[in-house]
Amino acid sequence: xxxxxxxxxxxxxxxxxxxxxxxxxxxxxxxxxxxxxxxxxxxxxxxxxxxxxxxxxxxxxxxxxxxxxxxxxxxxxxxxxxxxxxxxxxxxxxxxxxxxxxxxxxxxxxxxxxxxxxxx
Amino acid sequence: xxxxxxxxxxxxxxxxxxxxxxxxxxxxxxxxxxxxxxxxxxxxxxxxxxxxxxxxxxxxxxxxxxxxxxxxxxxxxxxxxxxxxxxxxxxxxxxxxxxxxxxxxxx
Numbered sequence: 660x661x662x663x664x665x666x667x668x669x670x671x672x673x674x675x676x677x678x679x680x681x682x683x684x685x686x687x688x689x690x691x692x693x694x695x696x697x698x699x700x701x702x703x704x705x706x707x708x709x710x711x712x713x714x715x716x717x718x719x720x721x722x723x724x725x726x727x728x729x730x731x732x733x734x735x736x737x738x739x740x741x742x743x744x745x746x747x748x749x750x751x752x753x754x755x756x757x758x759x760x761x762x763x764x765x766x767x768x769x770x771x772x773x774x775x776x777x778x779x
Numbered sequence: 780x781x782x783x784x785x786x787x788x789x790x791x792x793x794x795x796x797x798x799x800x801x802x803x804x805x806x807x808x809x810x811x812x813x814x815x816x817x818x819x820x821x822x823x824x825x826x827x828x829x830x831x832x833x834x835x836x837x838x839x840x841x842x843x844x845x846x847x848x849x850x851x852x853x854x855x856x857x858x859x860x861x862x863x864x865x866x867x868x869x870x871x872x873x874x875x876x877x878x879x880x881x882x883x884x885x886x
Contacts, residue, residue, distance in 0.1 A: 694875070704815075704823065704866055704877040720874045721780075759813050759828050759870040767813070767834070769822035 661686045663755050663770035670776045671745050679773045681738040681755030688736040689713045691757045691766050695729065695740050698772075699751040707753075709760070710738060745777045781805050781869050785878035791886040795856050800881045802850040802867035811871035814843055814852045817880075818863045826865075827852065857883070 666680040681693065695707040708719040710729040717729035728741040738755055755770040782805040792798045802812065810830040815823035825834040827843035830850055840855040854861055862885050867878040 703880045704868075706875040706877065708874075718873075754822055756822075758875060759811070759868070760875055761873075762809070762811050762871055764813065764828040764870070767825040767828070769824075772822055 661691075661757065661766060661768040663757075663768055665753075665755060665770040665773045668774035668776070670778060672779055673745055673747060673777055675745050675777075676741060676743040677745060677775050679740040679753050679755075679775070681740070681770050683736045683738065686766075688733055692760065693729075693731075693738040694756045694758045694760070695727075696754045696756055696758075697723075697751045698754070699748070702751075706758075707740075709758075712738070742775075745775075747777050749775065750777045751775060780874055781808060781872050781876050783867055783869055783876050783878035785865075785867060785881045787881060788879070789882045789884060791884050792857055793886045794859060796886075798854040798857055798861070798883055800852040800854075800865055800883070802845075802852070802878050804848045804850075804869055806872075807847045808869040808871035810846045811869060812843075812845070812850050813868045813870060814841075815866045815868065816861075816863055817866065818860075823866060854883070 662684045664682045689712045694709040697705045707723045710717045730739045752772040754772045757768045784803045786801045812830045814827040817823040831843045842853045864880050864882045866880050
């Protein structure tokens, strides 16, 4: 059973950066891509992009280019989401997930979510 | 980008009754459509993929249908734990896109 465990919630000031981690276990890390999904308070789900866990190549959704960095540390089977120059409207729960994509649905798993609150 | 539109935004149904949720794609996504259930404070849970295949462990009261641009999630007899939010997601094209969600509430 795939497990994705994310880092804890945090409060950040505007202009700061945050790095969310997603520790994967119980499967071969390179088998499934890792996606990131944002959910603002009381709102729906927004796909932010994904990272190829074999090559480390990231792909960012158009609305999220510029301030995001997806990365991996395969030695500890962990994916990371870094957001720089935080703004108040970055306040959201961020999920790492394995999703149906490219016409295929090999595995779907979600992390528990990490709440990032941006406030002065 | 494929826009996914869910309707209604809120659906009021009595326990034990049937709920029918709709999801429309702005262009064909074939059968590459998933449905998720999300309870408050929890991550989404996959219910249906391939438009009509129930995910592992999902009760038979949940069913999906449709292809192309029109999809339906049916909950045959609503249980108390089913009164939450549901999302559709297409995975036929990049970028992946979600619908805005339907909240099923107790009538």
